Amino acid sequence: MTEEEIKKTVFQLLQRIAPETDPSRLMPEENIREALNIDSFDALQFIVAISEKLNVEIPEEDYGKTISLKSLLAYLDKKVNG
Amino acid sequence: MIKFQMPNLGADMEAGTLVEWRKQPGEFLNRGDIIADVETQKGLIEIEVFDEGTLETLLVKEGEKVPVGTVLALINDGKGEAKVSEIPSGEIQKPEVHPIEDRIEKPELQSTERIKISPLARKIAEANRVDISLLKGTGPEGSIVKEDVEKAISEGKKPIQQTEKEIGERKETSEKPSGPAYDAIRMAVAAAMSKSNREIPHYYLEKRMDMSKAMDWMKEANKERPVQKRLLPVALLIKAVAKALDEVPDLNATWENGLQRKNEINIGFVVSLRSGGIVVPAILQADSKTVDEIMETINDIIPRARAFKLRSSELSQSTFTITSIGEGGADKVFGLIYPPQVGIVGFGEISEQPFAEDGMLGIRPVVDVTLAADHRATDGLIGSRFLAALNKHLQNPEQL
Known part of the structure; x- marks a missing residue:
């Protein structure tokens, strides 16, 4: 899976959770949850959805690596493509 | 016989629209069964029964909007005398009556005729400066209820007398429920929190x-x-x-x-x-x-x-x-x-x-x-x- 495909999946899932937002306008270093106004419950739903969609295991201690778009995409790329 | 009533689904609820009967006369009801869907300000709610018995008669038609406490159906529990179905939490409340407040808070009316309006509707109207003398009530005996005031507010605070055609259209739309509008939710929160702040020390x-x-x-x-x-x-x-x-x-x-x-x-x-x-x-x-x-x-x-x-x-x-x-x-x-x-x-x-x-x-x-x-x-x-x-x-x- 290319980096671009991962990005597209992330955007789709974020938009499902925050339908009135445009995740593609997120800045790379921005805090995703703050920018899109995502609460703790929806944040967990996002982690569930992305693990299922990309078939990766995201342990709780790695949640810190999923805060900004830049770190999340790097983390997922590593998980998916090794 | 049990009288099954329109339940009160919160301190802010005055009425609900019966959207669909999920059970038909003759069917046996178990405790917890969903008997109907009712539309309220909080969306489409599945209404459960808290008694066992055979559904005898449906008294309210689909699409009808009725106040809290209205008998919706009769359930035959094998006991003759009609009693009111009790919801375990006991949260059914009688509609608020504030006769003294009504007398004190006299609205500035053009006509001397007394306008029938629920206390909650009056509060909301006053808070939003809606002239209630221009509103047409859809509540019991033509009294103005919360929904009438909210409708006037959502229509840009310029309440105009509804024509018969408009009333017909409104009835038609009420039969096609969807998620409640943001305004309805806001008003529900406003009503409950105003009551809280007013009454609870x-x-x-x-x-x-x-x-x-x-x-x-x-x-x-x-x-x-x-x-x-x-x-x-x-x-x-x-x-x-x-x-x-x-x-x-x-x-x-x-x-x-x-x-x-x-x-x-x-x-x-x-x-x-x-x-x-x-x-x-x-x-x-x-x-x-x-x-x-x-x-x-x-x-x-x-x-x-x-x-x-x-x-x-x-x-x-x-x-x-x-x-x-x-x-x-x-x-x-x-x-x-x-x-x-x-x-x-x-x-x-x-x-x-x-x-x-x-x-x-x-x-x-x-x-x-x-x-x-x-x-x-x-x-x-x-x-x-x-x-x-x-x-x-x-x-x-x-x-x-």
Whole structure:
């Protein structure tokens, strides 16, 4: 899976959770949850959805690596493509 | 024979529209069966029955909007005499009557004729400066109800007499329910919170609680779980509150002509909607659920609350309320009690703070917990005992 495909999946899932937002306008270093106004419950739903969609295991201690778009995409790329 | 009534699904509800009968005459009803769908300001609600018997007669047609307390159907329970179906929480309220207020708060009317309007509708109209003499009432005997005022407000505060055609159109649209408009939710919150602030003398207490044991326990528990089964801190908080209420039952109660303790501990959980406003579904019998079962309930109930697909028991049977700010939010939240309940607990963000214990200062995850309670029902000592009990349970997460 290319980096671009991962990005597209992330955007789709974020938009499902925050339908009135445009995740593609997120800045790379921005805090995703703050920018899109995502609460703790929806944040967990996002982690569930992305693990299922990309078939990766995201342990709780790695949640810190999923805060900004830049770190999340790097983390997922590593998980998916090794 | 049992008279099945339009239930009251919250302090702010005056009427509901019967959208669909899910059972037909002749069918046998078991306790908990869904008998009908009713549209309220909080969306399309599945209405459950609390009696067993055969559905005898339907008295209200689909599409009809009727006030709370209207008999919707007769259920034959094998006993002759007609009695009113009792909803266990006993939260059915009689419509408010404020004869004295009506006399004092005389609206400035052009005509001398007295306008029939419900007290709640009058309050909303006054708050929004709607001239009620221009409104056409759709309530009993042509009285103006909340919906009439809200409609006038949503139409740009310029209430005009409706033509017959418009009334027809309105009826037609009411038969095609969808999610409630943002305005309706806002007005429902406004009505309930105005009532709370007007009638309930709140007292407030606050306690800072060390969350290190609870968070450590949760992190360990989550390590062994697939992501779908992971816990959020709020599941622990809900269970700890339920256990504390079991120890301090005066807070698991309503104030209706005196303190009425409730047998079940049903925790109302404030869910914010992305479009604004809140919905407060109940986690039923939270004290007898495990932390995992509470988390499963949350996973089920939050998406349904946001999609306005709740059951009547989930909207009407809360006995106490929790509001939780969650990560990245405010440090403290001071709640307003949801009437006729007598308490609400507020959890701020769990954050790392300097915390002193046994003469040592350390950095720990800490939460500031507030309690707002009804001073008619309890005194500060009871509230303080509740917070102490809650803290004790959070220090023993493995026993939750």
